[in-house]
Amino acid sequence: VKSCGNVWRAVRELHPIVHCITNYVTANDCANLLLGCGASPIMADAVEEAEEITTLSASLVLNIGTLNGDTIAAMFRAGAKAAELHHPVVLDPVGAGASALRTETALKLLHEVHPCILRCNISEWKMLAHTGSVSRGVDAADIDRVTPENIGEMGTLLRRFAVEHGCVTAVSGEIDLIAAPDGRLAAIRNGDAMMSGVTGSGCMLSAWCAACAAAEPQDLFHALCAAHCAMGIAGEIARRGLLPGEGNASFRNRMIDAFGSCGKEDWEARCRCELLS
């Protein structure tokens, strides 16, 4: 993986428009993170405009954090149009496993829209991969964690899934694992524990992945590795900058801030991405 700084710079130079059909809880944070990166977010979940908005955008995020009938329809319409135009699509199956609506919608999107990128936490991925999991709502369950002990086994399962579904599959947590349909596999060790204490850490990462994919469509695995490194580094920078008395709200602001205020060198120097195969 050459450089997360290069991908970060490409986003700043290309200003990709990112169509986000996403939940209302974290839409503001996703929009500000994309703007901080130099991308141009457009949050549009009306089915009537789904195809037009996708057409004028460079990539698409389908985030099922707060679903309803209308937004589900918009996701399928936008997804079909993105496929037709060969725009990168990121699926974020928030809370898959927490309800049949979420699990089934996520699986249907996976099988019918064929997103080229799946980004989620480990519990959500296990649900979609039918490998068995328990649901902790929208958070990963502790017993599902990727650890130094099970990383080999998890990597194998993840790679199999990526090959089978033809999509770059990124599972984030203390260690992020990213698998490509061509068999590549990487582990990212950037990040900070406070990220799981902020709502929308995952949603922001998905939106940012879509921006990176738009900037580097010829190698989505590389784009995703860079995106995960940068997000983790932003978390590290946020943590380091935290003043006494500050907690998760300030951490969130500092994490978004990092995307706009760091330079290419900051990203390069801190990148902890290991190719596992």
Place this chain on the structure above:
Amino acid sequence: VKSCGNVWRAVRELHPIVHCITNYVTANDCANLLLGCGASPIMADAVEEAEEITTLSASLVLNIGTLNGDTIAAMFRAGAKAAELHHPVVLDPVGAGASALRTETALKLLHEVHPCILRCNISEWKMLAHTGSVSRGVDAADIDRVTPENIGEMGTLLRRFAVEHGCVTAVSGEIDLIAAPDGRLAAIRNGDAMMSGVTGSGCMLSAWCAACAAAEPQDLFHALCAAHCAMGIAGEIARRGLLPGEGNASFRNRMIDAFGSCGKEDWEARCRCELLS
């Protein structure tokens, strides 16, 4: 009331999942406050998944800040399931009195879901208690204020309401009043005037009450007193930390931050809760 620190610690230890059917204006703040407290929020307002999400959660918030037909249906479904499972339910009748839709939905939820906790401002409560009020939209009207002069009379009315409806009734303002169905009554004098200048102060308090109720279901009155003290203390800490030039946006961040950064002793030392009977 023994200790708001104990309740705060219980939330951190139990990590209760809190199902929030809430408005899109302040959902992000509610989620971050719950995460800062160690709880696990799940914002889910689709009727199709209401029962499942309630089932995997420990408590439920019904906040009518931005209603529509779908979310109203989800509230009744989730409320019925929570009753069946004996999960604590917090009703926050945002803007009751501002429209028939809000007033009627709030009354219907009160009478059909039988939430064990009602949390609102004084104008909203007066609307539901039919004691007459004027609407200032979602804010309390000045003439409705609880003051040292009318606190005796207000307490009597509130206690009567709590007994009649069998729900712990908490009315927040400069002085918070909390009444239990068993006749207990408390006044909380924590808080800061800037809290009313932040959107979602009340919504966050309701979400936090649901987390406390999940952690202390055997004594909801105690849980609610602790929740109100802690919220007020967070406001005091936020105010004290405010730098020159900072206003309500920074105050909001600092208030959420306080929940994650303060220790048990901070909550104990500042608690200003008086049992009135």
Place this chain on the structure above:
Amino acid sequence: VKSCGNVWRAVRELHPIVHCITNYVTANDCANLLLGCGASPIMADAVEEAEEITTLSASLVLNIGTLNGDTIAAMFRAGAKAAELHHPVVLDPVGAGASALRTETALKLLHEVHPCILRCNISEWKMLAHTGSVSRGVDAADIDRVTPENIGEMGTLLRRFAVEHGCVTAVSGEIDLIAAPDGRLAAIRNGDAMMSGVTGSGCMLSAWCAACAAAEPQDLFHALCAAHCAMGIAGEIARRGLLPGEGNASFRNRMIDAFGSCGKEDWEARCRCELLS
């Protein structure tokens, strides 16, 4: 234009209730900005309550950032009621041009609701004025920019539009242009480049314009000039206060903070409003 400080003070004294039918992405920021100004926001987009909420409010914002069938219906109902009550209505046609749904809804609102204020970016305005533009989603396209070179021509077109549609028309960007139906035209040179890097800068400005219009209904052109100056000044203050490492999330907080923490003199001293005719 006498003073943006006077308008700012009038809002603080009158506490106008502002009915916002707005997008879920930036609703929280709009609410906090209005509260910081001393206004009282009510976000209510259910069609069933649209007329009642408009009736108890002093002004109305119609922001089409995230449209759906229900909120469109609510906009027309609320708009008709506001017209009947002579309440100022601000139309913010977010993303007009990005989809037929947005363009057509904005034009229909313009022609049927007859808002007394249109506030948007230059690309959105060109779309509505049929003068030709390209869409960059919800952001202004670079080639549409108001510059010292084209300001004369743009002013003429804008004035013609304001006269024809009988509404104060404000187009914001590096230079804001504001035209009145009576032929007055002003250029505002307050603001900071970081404002375009924050989601909801425009939405917040529209909400704030509605508060100013409620406080100064007898001269909406004056109210709008003051509103634009103050917003730009808040951006300047936010930029000046930015610490090393801070980016757009902190900038957003500081911009909202400014409305609550600055005094009348701050607004007066920095106002850069030029009457062009």
